[in-house]
Amino acid sequence: MRTLNLAILAHVDAGKTSLTERLLHAAGVIDEVGRVDDGTTRTDSLALERQRGITIKAAVVSFDVAGTTVNLIDTPGHPDFIAEVERVLGVLDGAVLVVSAVEGVQAQTRVLMRALRRLRIPTLVFVNKVDRRGARPDAVLRDVAAFLTPAVIATGRVRDAGARAASVVPGLGDDVVEVLAEHDDAVLAAYVDGGRLPDLRAVVAAQTRRCAVHPVYFGSAITGAGVPELVAGLVELLPPSSGSADGPVSGTVFKVERGPAGERIAFVRVFSGTLRVRDRVLGRKVTAIGVFAAGSVVRCDAVRAGQVAKVWGLEDVRIGDVIGVPTASREHRFAPPTLETVVVPSSSADRGALHTALTQLAEQDPLIDLRQDEVRRELWVSLYGEVQKEVVQATLASEYGIDVTFRETTTLCLERPVGVGEAVEFIGAGPFLATVGLRVEPGDGVTFRLGVELGSMPFAFFKAVEETVRETLEQGLRGWRVTDCAVTMTHSGYWARQSHAHGSFDKSMSSTAGDFRLLTPLVLMAALREAGTEVLSPVHRFSVEVPSDVVGALTPVLARVGAVLVGTVTRGRTSVLEGDIPAARVHAFQRQLPGLTRGEGVLETSFSHYAPVRGEAPVRPRTDHNPLNRKEYLLRVTRRTE
Template sequence: MVRTLNLGILAHVDAGKTSLTERLLHAAGVIDEVGSVDDGSTRTDSLALERRRGITIKAAVVSFDVGGTTVNLIDTPGHPDFIAEVERVLGVLDGAVLVVSAVEGVQAQTRVLMRALRRLRIPTLVFVNKVDRGGARPESVLRDVAALLTPSVVAMGRVVGAGGRAAHVVPVIGDGAVEVLAEHDDAVLAAYVDGREVPGLRAVVAAQARRCAVHPVFFGSAITGAGVPELAAGIAEFLPASSGDPDGPVSRVVFKVERGPGGERVAFVRMFSGTVRVRDRLPERVTGLAVFSRGAAVRCDAVRAGQVAKVWGLEGVRIGDALGTPPPGEGHRFAPPTLEAVVVPSREADRGALHVALTRLAERDPLIGLRHGGRVSLYGEVQKEVLQATLAEEYGVEVEFRETTTICLERPVGVGTAVEFIGSGGNPFLATVGLRVEPGDGVTFALGVELGSMPLAFFKAVEETVRETLGQGLCGWQVTDCAVTMTHAGYWARQSHAHGTFDKSMSSTAGDFRLLTPLVLLSALRSAGTSVLSPVHRFTLEVPGDVLGALTPVMARLRAVILSSVPRGRVTVVEGEVPAAFVHGFQRTVPALTRGEGVLETAFSHHAPVRGVVPMRDRSDHNPLNRKEYLLRVTRRAD
């Protein structure tokens, strides 16, 4: 059986991972010429926008063979604004190559990625790229990798002539390897203590790398090709092959969705177990399959455990769906977006087309979080620019963005109740609805009335409307951690005239419950009261010790709270918290105040109650907080 390895290439933006992918494909004979990121001719950056901007935006799959192993290589974005695309890929990998620039060294995004790889125990090789560039410092970067990413590193080569076009790599296991390996192997430790040579040292490195105990470090240049054959051989030797029982129950995960030429939905899946054939039902009928081979997707009749495949026919599938038996693993590896902006069409006539386009884009990236009023979730300004260009180029819709704002949440702070009865209190709907809201764990809906007291469809209408209405609380933010209980229910049974004519004016419908529920729910929520919470990021800042005094008052103006400050040699490591709204200002400030030597890492931590002026979000519904306005909009009368 063919040995298969699903490999991720990850890096901080501009470290050279897409160029490395091109070089690996060329070395394997898949392409005749190495594509250029600058020229927009790379194989994996297939989107016109990717080629023009010179960055990877969407994950791409390409395959090559090395050392008897078929490698499905997944190239991922490096810019932090597209971290969601990386997250979707991590769950399908057998191993990874983390690319680090020999010039810029270990950067903030590099550290975020390595933490995720180590937490998920994904065997990882490190490739120190750009050894031919001026300013390359491979030995210093190796020390930084050990200090900032993981101490368990083993150098698999030595660079000669670093910083010049003629730089090349001598394959050799670096000094200190035995000491690192001895920490994880008693036999190696015994040989080291006795002063004996360790037999089969390379095999020991391979065994420990496959179980994530050590991380082999390779050196080279994706531009000149130096060191790339050694890396390719290391991928086959040091990373584990895919596993899984092809005869077991079907288990696979969707990590990408795209549209084919005819508009059909195509799912990219990783098979963990079982075998899927054309015409199988999952639960929709599979109409086509393709696996990746030597740079192309090749149609086939079946895909088996361990493979990555394209699947046609699953029109209802979404990114993240686990088909069949879900594989083991955790959910989100990175924080959700904490920013949002409203997208508006430049031409009013394009409003409908914009909604269709955003819906299609949300299929490709669920964390866009399309909501009422054209609101989309964002990680940063670059993502906004890419979204704007994508809408124009792929869908012909020119758009503008309103100001980017921080995404807040609302939580109930007390218990509130409200009820509307049929035929009283100015209730124009043929429905009785009573609701109680109170703090809870997540959003829950329960019945405090008998299930048989009215048709099931009416209860379902109330629950669905409750969950939809909680998308906008008293201040316009999504309400979370809210327990809703239905306390009153009533309806008028179906009425008909002679000859069986249905009389809607005297018969309750699900629509009555859908229209009444927002009024009752927001009234109960107003009675309970809500607290608005904004996202808070945890930060780690490494700065030269002599600049901390000047930086501290600036941090205070940005509402950053220092939790600890620890001197480490010539630098000081500061940890603390900062509101998400001030993160971008913080990031812009650090280089200028630290002579460019400061290293700042931030990550979402938690939500905390807003201090000071409570931010309000414009409503995009019929505003059930204003009874007269709401009734005018939904019934055309103010009862």
């Protein structure tokens, strides 16, 4: 049987989870369609998901249709949980992007489509909610072509749009030949010469599989209109999994959760080969495997190429780990979190338990990026937004029994060098038996290279310097992570292993990797101080839809929060303003919007880029031993090593 690993993606509230329910019902997996509002959906299994009516964690469910096993991955739509979506993209064969026929193309829809096109994931578009009042399927189709991709092919038309009885009449649109001809010479020749056209359905399938076109389906997840046509399209147009079950084992971990006993469970997509119970991977033995099938997880002895499974026994597993042989994978990074906050336990007695709980949450979502300030005894987490903060708080209370509060959310900035700086410390001039010289200059990302001979000292010492450079650059001159920085090692030196006459090792006369690890932060910060850095803050692209008569009053408010308008489009009594706004000011503007627009304003934002901070640069409290203060640093590290 063929396998298709499929994700349903959408902006929040476009109807993604409802569509998942309808597909499961159509396949006979469930007897009754669950409702998001009632908390009865199959994939939103967390209590918090049911309470809030949103998807927080990616979930997998399987069903069979026309000889194909579809592993359907339901993903969050709220931008605060974009990390869950990111982890799924690399394991897909195809996707369905859901767009609301009422709200149309939204900010998150654009972000998702850009990622799908960049990674060349074959994608169908489903215009949902055609039965809702205000549905405008024809206008939304035009918006899909204008804002997502021009290569769209309508697979039907809607009758009685906006009414409960709305239905879909299947059939390719009149412009299908023109769209296909842009990507197929045979179709173009037949179209120009008036010759016989090839089988258009076959051409649509071929072009969809190579991401040249994106068929658009219409329907309603609530009433089921148009869903049978979409189901047929999944099998006909999207490519099944490839890979040989007899090849070398190759897979990817895209999700990690903990079972009832606290054990780690890895969600694995296998691209090649067969992974069996008792196989050793990642230094551990596989103890159990559960393959997704017919709406449930079936325990079995092996998972084969193309399948998705739960794997037990890999207690050190992390999201992104490669199982077996690495394979060519799609790499895409959504914007990193741009906010952070301090998590404070209501009871000081819970401090240790809180660290353990946050560590486990970071296993499931690495972008939480837990930071511990040992001096102030504070725990910091990175976030995408206020909703995610509420979810973390509720999860800690419900799953770990820990009540917490949060300090005020602050914006995460970056630093980058603006000039060139050098520093060197020679062996014998301080407490460390090492010579380290480093040059810092602007670069692309963070790179480390040698300006000395590789054989001038043991490789382990070079490795210690490189690893410490990357760790130290997590906090620059003003405490922010340093990016776009090229570091070159310009000097090196060590004392070879020394022994007394009786053969015992004398540490006081012999260099170790520890000497290089402790000295490197001092040298690197001295070089970075000479180079100088600038602080970069995140900027969001915003789109705000407001009544046209309030635009004049809204414009100066946008200016006061540092927003820069790039365009305004007026559609009768409604205007849409687009531009850039500092991420730190989004929440403040959001609070003012209802009062400025009589409650009718709709704001959408998404990360755009980083820009240099104007005026005084913000400073982030350090959580390391502060190598910028030599005396303080030496006191701390020498006391630690005594």
